[in-house]
Amino acid sequence: MFTGIIQGLGRVAGMDRSGGETRFKIRPDFALTDYALGESIAVNGVCLTVETFGTGWFTAYASGETMSVTNLGALGISSVVNIERALAVGDRLGGHIVSGHVDCLAEVLTVRQAGQSRIYRLGFPAPYSAQVIPKGSVALDGISLTVNDCGQGFLEVNIIPATQRETTISDWTQGRRINMETDVIGKYVQRMLDPWSEGRPKGTPSAITPDFLKEHGF
Numbered sequence: 001m002f003t004g005i006i007q008g009l010g011r012v013a014g015m016d017r018s019g020g021e022t023r024f025k026i027r028p029d030f031a032l033t034d035y036a037l038g039e040s041i042a043v044n045g046v047c048l049t050v051e052t053f054g055t056g057w058f059t060a061y062a063s064g065e066t067m068s069v070t071n072l073g074a075l076g077i078s079s080v081v082n083i084e085r086a087l088a089v090g091d092r093l094g095g096h097i098v099s100g101h102v103d104c105l106a107e108v109l110t111v112r113q114a115g116q117s118r119i120y121r122l123g124f125p126a127p128y129s130a131q132v133i134p135k136g137s138v139a140l141d142g143i144s145l146t147v148n149d150c151g152q153g154f155l156e157v158n159i160i161p162a163t164q165r166e167t168t169i170s171d172w173t174q175g176r177r178i179n180m181e182t183d184v185i186g187k188y189v190q191r192m193l194d195p196w197s198e199g200r201p202k203g204t205p206s207a208i209t210p211d212f213l214k215e216h217g218f
Helices: 064-069 126-131 161-166 184-197 210-215
Strands: 008-018 021-028 040-043 046-054 057-062 080-085 104-114 117-123 137-140 143-151 154-159 177-182
Touching (some): 104 154
Antiparallel strands (some): 008 021, 137 177
16 A cells, blocks of 8 residues: 655666566665565556565566556666655555556646646546546556546646656656556445446436435445
8 A cells, every 4th residue: 555655766777578577677766775575666656566675776577467557668777767665554644545556547638837836637548537536636657646627538637846846747748658546435435336326327317316325324
């Protein structure tokens, strides 16, 4: 489990490709000590397992499945990545609950300046729209962000100067593909409500009302 609060940046120091799989060697640009074999570290929001490590570096394996559903395949030697270690019990939960399991790839559609901030609009597969709500949380390349605006197949986030400086967002340009993880709580709520939504003709009023939710303990 992660929080989406990026601890620092790192660089890809090595890549050992085998078919669709890749073993990465990552060098954090900040002090990252006390590694443990098998611990989880999020790289661009992707939960990876530490296989080996040394002073100032660690290696992690990405399976063919991971490479196919994330943007790790676009990385090369010296690529910059966001890094976060797994949440420890008792740590502050400064962002939101992030699993490190990427749902889909989003694409940067537009970037516009808003004072010292930048507003990014991203497009993503429409089926995930129900899991994205205004003022809700989303993880983009592992960064916990608040959704400013959203609709069918798109969302907007406002990026403050500190986040621009401390993450890879400063390099995001139109067309960039971003790892996206929707809010895990929203996923569970959607799954729990699915049995009452299935089979309803398109366009008919939903049977899920405030009274219905109260009756069923929500």
